[in-house]
Amino acid sequence: MNKKNNQKRLLMQNLKKQLIPVLAVLLALLIGMIILLIAKRNPIEAYIALFKGSFGDLSRFGDTLQRSTPIIFTGLAVAFAFRCGLFNIGVEGQLLIGALVSAYVGYYVKGLPMIVHLPLTIISGMIAAGIWAAIPAILKAYRGVHEVITTIMLNYIAISLLAYSIETLRNSPIPKTPDILDSAKLAKLGEFLPFFKDSSVNIGFVLAIVTCFLVYFILWKTVLGYEVRAVGYSPLAAEDGGIKISKNIIYAMIISGMLAGLGGVEGVLGLKHSLVSGLYDGYGFEGIAVALLANNNPIGIIISGILLGSLSSGGLYMDMAANVPQDIIKIIQALIIFFVVANQIVRFIVYGKKKEVLL
Amino acid sequence: MDKLITISIIMATLRISTPLILGALGGVFSERSGVVNIALEGIMLMGAFGAVVATYYTGNPWIGIIFAMIVGALTAYIHAIVSIKYRANQVVSGTAINILAVGLTIFLLRILFNVEGTSPSVKKLPQWFIPGTDYAFNPIVYIALALVTISWIVLYKTSLGLRIRTVGEHPHAADTVGINVYKIRYLSVIISGVLAGLAGAHLSIGEGTVFVREMTNGRGFIALAAMIFGKFHPVGAMAAALFFGYFEAVQINLAGLIIGGVEIPSQFIQMLPYIVTIIVLAGFMGKSRPPAADGIPYDKGER
Amino acid sequence: MTSETNEKELAKMMVGREVILYVEKQPPKLGKDVLLIKDLYCKSKTEHNILKLKKINLTVKKGEILGIAGVAGNGQNELLEVLTGLQKASSGNIFVNGKDITNISPKDIKFNKIAHIPEDRQKRGLVLNYSIAENLIMGYHFKKPFAKNGIIQEDIVNKHADDLIPKFDIRTPSKDTKARSLSGGNQQKIIIAREFFLDPELLIASQPTRGVDVGAIEFIHRRILELRDKGRGVLLISAELQEIMSLSDRIAVMYEGEIVAIVDVKDTTENQLGLMMAGIKNPKVKRGG
Numbered sequence: 034m035n036k037k038n039n040q041k042r043l044l045m046q047n048l049k050k051q052l053i054p055v056l057a058v059l060l061a062l063l064i065g066m067i068i069l070l071i072a073k074r075n076p077i078e079a080y081i082a083l084f085k086g087s088f089g090d091l092s093r094f095g096d097t098l099q100r101s102t103p104i105i106f107t108g109l110a111v112a113f114a115f116r117c118g119l120f121n122i123g124v125e126g127q128l129l130i131g132a133l134v135s136a137y138v139g140y141y142v143k144g145l146p147m148i149v150h151l152p153l154t155i156i157s158g159m160i161a162a163g164i165w166a167a168i169p170a171i172l173k174a175y176r177g178v179h180e181v182i183t184t185i186m187l188n189y190i191a192i193s194l195l196a197y198s199i200e201t202l203r204n205s206p207i208p209k210t211p212d213i214l215d216s217a218k219l220a221k222l223g224e225f226l227p228f229f230k231d232s233s234v235n236i237g238f239v240l241a242i243v244t245c246f247l248v249y250f251i252l253w254k255t256v257l258g259y260e261v262r263a264v265g266y267s268p269l270a271a272e273d274g275g276i277k278i279s280k281n282i283i284y285a286m287i288i289s290g291m292l293a294g295l296g297g298v299e300g301v302l303g304l305k306h307s308l309v310s311g312l313y314d315g316y317g318f319e320g321i322a323v324a325l326l327a328n329n330n331p332i333g334i335i336i337s338g339i340l341l342g343s344l345s346s347g348g349l350y351m352d353m354a355a356n357v358p359q360d361i362i363k364i365i366q367a368l369i370i371f372f373v374v375a376n377q378i379v380r381f382i383v384y385g386k387k388k389e390v391l392l
Numbered sequence: 393m394d395k396l397i398t399i400s401i402i403m404a405t406l407r408i409s410t411p412l413i414l415g416a417l418g419g420v421f422s423e424r425s426g427v428v429n430i431a432l433e434g435i436m437l438m439g440a441f442g443a444v445v446a447t448y449y450t451g452n453p454w455i456g457i458i459f460a461m462i463v464g465a466l467t468a469y470i471h472a473i474v475s476i477k478y479r480a481n482q483v484v485s486g487t488a489i490n491i492l493a494v495g496l497t498i499f500l501l502r503i504l505f506n507v508e509g510t511s512p513s514v515k516k517l518p519q520w521f522i523p524g525t526d527y528a529f530n531p532i533v534y535i536a537l538a539l540v541t542i543s544w545i546v547l548y549k550t551s552l553g554l555r556i557r558t559v560g561e562h563p564h565a566a567d568t569v570g571i572n573v574y575k576i577r578y579l580s581v582i583i584s585g586v587l588a589g590l591a592g593a594h595l596s597i598g599e600g601t602v603f604v605r606e607m608t609n610g611r612g613f614i615a616l617a618a619m620i621f622g623k624f625h626p627v628g629a630m631a632a633a634l635f636f637g638y639f640e641a642v643q644i645n646l647a648g649l650i651i652g653g654v655e656i657p658s659q660f661i662q663m664l665p666y667i668v669t670i671i672v673l674a675g676f677m678g679k680s681r682p683p684a685a686d687g688i689p690y691d692k693g694e695r
Numbered sequence: 696m697t698s699e700t701n702e703k704e705l706a707k708m709m710v711g712r713e714v715i716l717y718v719e720k721q722p723p724k725l726g727k728d729v730l731l732i733k734d735l736y737c738k739s740k741t742e743h744n745i746l747k748l749k750k751i752n753l754t755v756k757k758g759e760i761l762g763i764a765g766v767a768g769n770g771q772n773e774l775l776e777v778l779t780g781l782q783k784a785s786s787g788n789i790f791v792n793g794k795d796i797t798n799i800s801p802k803d804i805k806f807n808k809i810a811h812i813p814e815d816r817q818k819r820g821l822v823l824n825y826s827i828a829e830n831l832i833m834g835y836h837f838k839k840p841f842a843k844n845g846i847i848q849e850d851i852v853n854k855h856a857d858d859l860i861p862k863f864d865i866r867t868p869s870k871d872t873k874a875r876s877l878s879g880g881n882q883q884k885i886i887i888a889r890e891f892f893l894d895p896e897l898l899i900a901s902q903p904t905r906g907v908d909v910g911a912i913e914f915i916h917r918r919i920l921e922l923r924d925k926g927r928g929v930l931l932i933s934a935e936l937q938e939i940m941s942l943s944d945r946i947a948v949m950y951e952g953e954i955v956a957i958v959d960v961k962d963t964t965e966n967q968l969g970l971m972m973a974g975i976k977n978p979k980v981k982r983g984g
Binding site: 073172193194361373374 | 428470476480481484485487488489490491492494495496497499613617620657660662663670674
């Protein structure tokens with residue numbers, strides 16, 4: 034009898050937890066409507082345009098999936114770091130470094146067949162981004178520097194490096210580097226699935242989904258994941274159990290950086306085939322919203338990533354069709370974060386924990 | 393050497409450091425009471441925008457300053473509610489404010505002025521000359537320097553300051569003595585918002601005449617670094633802010649710099665303030681300790 | 696005499712049978728030294744010129760329980776942390792079964808057959824958000840058979856939990872319940888199950904029954920005694936004088952980071968211990984190691 038009641042209670046708790054992100058999105062959309070009304074725009078027209086822009090036809094749906102790809106990666110990056118109790122705001126910079134290095138390797142390393150060149154390019158982007166994330170991690174682990182400031186400084190340094198690369202490598206008035214070699218390009222899905230023919234979605238999206246499952250596996254089925262999560266939940270208990278806190282912080286940040294780097298790699302190898310100025314603005318911060326909305330769960334990130342990606346990709350269309358500045362989308366994203374995070378109060382009632390709960 | 397220190401560079405340093413000083417002072421108040429305020433960047437941006445909007449509609453930049461401070465206070469208030477009342481993770485809340493600020497300001501640029509990235513020009517603040525010299529700064533520069541002393545006095549010589557510091561170090565002890573922890577924290581965060589808003593006003597109508605999207609460009613974060621480097625003390629924060637400001641000021645003189653026969657690209661010179669920040673923090677972190685209760689939401693019921 | 700009787704009656708009514716508050720134990724069958732602490736010093740973590748442990752000399756023999764009596768804050772925490780690798784000793788040595796284990800890492804402590812029950816089970820002893828099964832492998836989660844090639848072997852972990860839960864009387868709806876939902880006594884039993892699984896040569900237990908219900912107290916005391924009767928060594932740190940006196944064979948008193956007395960339990964009383972814990976030196980008491 035007791036067992037059944039307990040199971041029921043657990044189910045209700047879980048349901049309550051799943052409800053928070055849904056409520057957050059709905060509330061944010063509602064406030065978005067109010068803002069639009071104040072701004073003398075038609076919210077209904079706007080939201081319909083938003084929906085049509087993201088899901089209106091297969092080609093647009095494909096574009097939505099493409100737009101979701103980098104933020105699924107950055108979402109995974111943020112979530113992985115959160116699981117270790119770290120806040121990786123450096124995802125913006127790590128993404129850029131991944132893009133940068135992959136653009137170089139994709140263009141300069143000549144004479145390799147695709148079967149070698151493509152993985153090489155992807156991996157070099159990942160490793161470079163991982164190193165970019167390792168810097169603040171090591172500074173935190175050994176010098177106690179709070180990772181928030183170092184990662185943000187590195188973000189700005191990465192932006193300058195990107196500007197430098199484009200300036201020095203460009204071969205035309207357009208602010209972009211020369212196209213990468215064909216052997217490093219990620220094929221568009223339209224080549225295999227005819228209904229995505231006119232869409233920009235590429236294999237990078239498939240890579241993103243696979244990575245979500247991979248991250249799930251790492252976190253819940255491996256020793257590394259066990260240790261990372263233990264450090265995130267209870268660093269003192271983990272230490273008592275023989276787990277080295279500093280080692281895991283560094284590993285978690287490196288993996289987080291590599292995931293963010295993949296977001297940049299996809300943009301270069303799959304979408305633009307070169308490094309383009311201004312393409313990656315805000316993907317890192319969107320990743321934070323993606324992670325929070327999915328409660329830092331890699332499988333949930335698939336859904337929240339596509340949801341937030343649809344907001345952004347539909348936003349472009351909404352801007353043109355309904356004359357609504359697409360920046361309302363950023364406002365809605367910020368509101369979503371607020372509501373997810375302020376809804377921690379529900380967690381309080383459920384868990385009665387004294388400190389704020391992020392996981 | 394003459395490229396590194398000249399009167400004009402010193403003047404430029406003062407001008408450029410002003411938002412950093414104000415931001416760092418704001419950070420000191422907030423963090424001393426125990427609330428991590430990553431939102432300074434976003435609040436500064438909102439202040440910069442508010443200043444331009446108010447000056448546009450009233451033609452008076454002084455009203456612009458006041459409005460910037462009000463906007464800063466309101467934005468900070470949102471951070472305060474989410475962090476203090478809802479006990480959310482303060483870094484996440486701050487980041488959300490930063491995202492909100494970027495989106496909202498660009499959105500309003502479209503709605504109010506029908507422009508894409510740069511606002512229309514407005515009247516800028518007057519330049520006040522240092523008596524007997526040819527050098528002038530806008531009023532906010534002077535206000536900022538005065539505020540350093542005022543902040544020091546408030547924080548260390550008044551009972552309010554004592555309460556703020558106690559709340560940041562031992563909130564439970566403060567509570568037992570009858571100090572309203574929540575109220576003090578709200579106040580401190582709002583103060584930080586006012587100061588950051590003022591910093592924003594300096595950026596938009598102090599030195600220029602327009603608001604440009606994302607014009608804060610990381611200054612809010614450098615201000616935080618200055619606060620940490622300055623050991624959470626108003627005077628230290630000012631010194632650190634000047635230190636960081638110097639590197640941005642000297643950039644212009646360093647353009648076209650050649651070391652060892654190689655011309656340093658402008659983008660690398662741009663990176664200088666950020667690289668210096670990291671190096672400084674890495675070297676000094678061991679000695680700069682934040683208030684004991686910094687970043688930990690206060691729970692009255694917890695023992 | 697009356698107060699003891701009332702306690703016993705109350706405990707009996709709560710648990711439903713005779714609860715042994717004063718455990719009956721056989722005289723110790725002593726063997727060689729399992730733990731030898733020699734001239735141990737330890738500095739404070741925050742103020743580097745203050746010594747938290749001064750010239751500690753202790754031994755624990757196989758088959759005995761050495762109790763550490765003392766008011767909280769007299770160095771017991773530091774002693775526990777140095778013994779379990781969480782803090783470095785500034786000088787001195789610790790030997791377990793003849794092997795010098797001074798300053799080895801917490802990870803290696805376990806693999807020298809030293810088990811410990813930390814003082815704060817919620818902060819140090821358990822990851823509250825982990826399930827019981829996940830907590831039961833903490834410390835050896837990376838070793839065969841629980842993990843192979845870095846991948847956790849779930850079926851082994853589950854079987855481990857299924858074995859230990861009834862064996863250590865952990866009352867829970869399921870092994871996947873989060874540790875946070877359990878009562879203090881059951882939480883403590885998880886830690887005990889996990890540590891006893893190592894079949895330790897030396898057990899260091901700090902406040903093992905604090906905040907624990909009466910039935911669980913009895914269970915925990917019995918398991919500690921079993922370990923002692925099996926010929927292992929136990930170092931018991933506790934603020935409960937009753938517990939110290941009922942379980943220990945010998946008792947060391949800590950005061951201001953020093954061992955001020957070591958007595959046989961037969962030769963002392965609660966009163967005398969209380970006085971020594973307050974720093975009052977008693978000439979009738981044996982000193983030294």
